[in-house]
Amino acid sequence: MQWLNTILQGILLGGLYAMFAAGLSLIFGVMRLVNIAHGDLIVLAAYIALVTVQALGVNPLVALVIVVPAMAGIGYVLQRGLLNHTLGDDLLPPLLVTFGLSVIIQNGLLEVFTADSVKLNAGAIEIASLQLGGGLAVGTLPLLQFGLAVAVIAGLQWLFYRTALGRAFRATSDDQSVAQLMGLNNAHIFGLAMAVSLAVVAVAGVLLAVRANFDPSIGPARLIFGFEAVIIGGLGSLWGTLVGGIILGVAQAIGAQLDPGWNLLAGHLAFLLVLALKPEGLFPKVQG
């Protein structure tokens, strides 16, 4: 029973990891950009939520109404103002610029908010739980998080395959120059892709802030979790990313159950195992 509970908690945690991963996967798919600052942007979103909650006195989940558009705006400006200039055949510029961005965001947050860890309080929902019978219970909040993660991924799937914008994303992903010949403005499309990516980051950041303590230094670990979920699930597959996140979450939960020191290690080992046995991931779609 204890193990069943562990696995259940792992699955719910996996939803959050899938959300870390979805934004990363999306921009890689559209413009072959790996954003090293992704984790720090998640933390930035958490701090924007903190400021919103403190200023307006609203519930963190209501603060999403402000955080999501704010992050999407930051994403668009960031892409058009900075990251578009790094795209090209050379791998190094995007990598280095987003790495620099990561250091800037981390130390900027450190300067403004100090290294103290903080947490958002979502009120009564935090301690509410749902009895499943047989001594099993799941927290309402983790369940809500998982539901949101599934909804976000379903939404992205719909956006990608059912809308004009999604068609534009897929077209630039397939061939940038032909997409441009067909009248698409790639710079604008990339800006929108980053905006969507950071809107997902905003949801993930708020959920992270409600779930646990955070401080300016935790970004890189979030990037790594997201990255592992992408690789386990297979590049370019959104539902695969969800499964990747769940596998990572379950591996961590089982590791933590065995020995608290094995929590993160078990997740990394699951990732390395997939890399060794099935390097293209479990549900591959595009070739990197």
Added chain:
Amino acid sequence: MTVRVEHSNPSSRVGVVIVAVAFVLLAVAPWWAERASLWNLLAGYAGLVSVGQQAYVGLGAYVLFGLAMLAGVHPLVAIPIAGLASAIVAIPVAALMFRLRGHYFAIGTWVMAEVFRLLASQVSALDGGSGTSLPAAVVLSIAGSRQMREFVIYWIALAQAVAILGAIVWLLRSRYGLALTAIRDNELGARSNGVDVARIKYLLYVAVAFGTGMVGALIFLQKIRISPDTAFSVNDWTAFVIFITVIGGIGRIEGPIIGTVVFFLLRQTLADLGAIYLLILGAVAIVVMLKAPKGIWGLIADRFGWQVFPLERRLVMGDR
């Protein structure tokens, strides 16, 4: 008529003088220049952009501490063994990491370094996550007094810097260096001319792990204290190194040395600012990458045709 290949040009002959100056600069900061030169070789020449080189800094350091504290090996003897151990570990790690391409390789190496860090904090013989210090007996075995010890370690560090830089120059002048330069300039072109790109990259990754492990061992021998968080720190051992290399000029052997000088000037003037200093360093690196992707040395070399190290190859027709 004969055709000769010449390595030097007038500026590189003058360069010998500049090398002497460079060594003085190296003397100020041997470790930074070593680390940056090694990373430059990996990323600048072979296109292997790794964000996880702290894995080998920490591994080398932990091997040294383990050998000195648990096996009673003299710490100075343990330095080359630490390098060797890093190279041996790098063999399977590279096999796994090379399955990831480009950007994903970068983050993959970072995961690997995290795995090393978490494993190091499980080693209870070296006090796990809280870290440990070298016992007095081991410290005294290097030299009797503190002053003498720092003197010894400093000169070893300088000798190591000269050796590593010398090895890099030698490597780049060999046929492997020609292959590496070809990979840097155009990987596809290099491959179609018969360069075994995958094998060269693999060998280079392992060789750089060897050097990085030795540097890591020496850095922590000087610090005397080790903990998983300091030994495998991404900021200390990788972020700064990347910034130094990019600011100085990636893909050129002089770049990391110039970058180290700039890094230290910035640190001297801005260190009191704390987090702001790192913020400025990150911003400078971004601006350099966007506005002058070849770095400071790239600008100088293109403008004046200088080269400090005689690496270029020119065909000279006829007898001189």
